Amino acid sequence: MITSPLSSNLSSKQPAKLTAALCLLLTCALMPMATAAKEAEAAKQVTVLGRTWVVAPAAEAPGFYHATRLNVELLPERPPALLSARQAVRAFRHATGCSANLDTLYRDITGTYFASLICPRK
Incomplete structure (x- = not known):
């Protein structure tokens, strides 16, 4: 062959x-x-004044985090109202341990807050 x-x-x-x-x-x-x-793994769910927030790194804006309030509870006997921007800043702090840079804080049309974070040095 x-x-x-x-x-x-x-x-x-x-x-x-x-x-x-x-x-x-x-x-x-x-x-x-x-x-x-x-x-x-990166997304974290926290509760601020009885409202549930999800905080995660933002894919749309590198270096920023986003906080989105879950509005599933439409209960008449909710805790007292507080500005959602203040709630978002508290959610950033609870979820990451870092504070939101207020100069970069903004909200889009869906109600999601974006901000860069200021983390303490260890």
């Missing part, structure tokens, strides 16, 4: 290409799960 050098070369490269393609596919499939897990 006569084999050409070209056919023997192709057969030895096929498993390497298949393995590389499989590794790439597996990496791409697991990437969203790793990103979602990192986000879930």
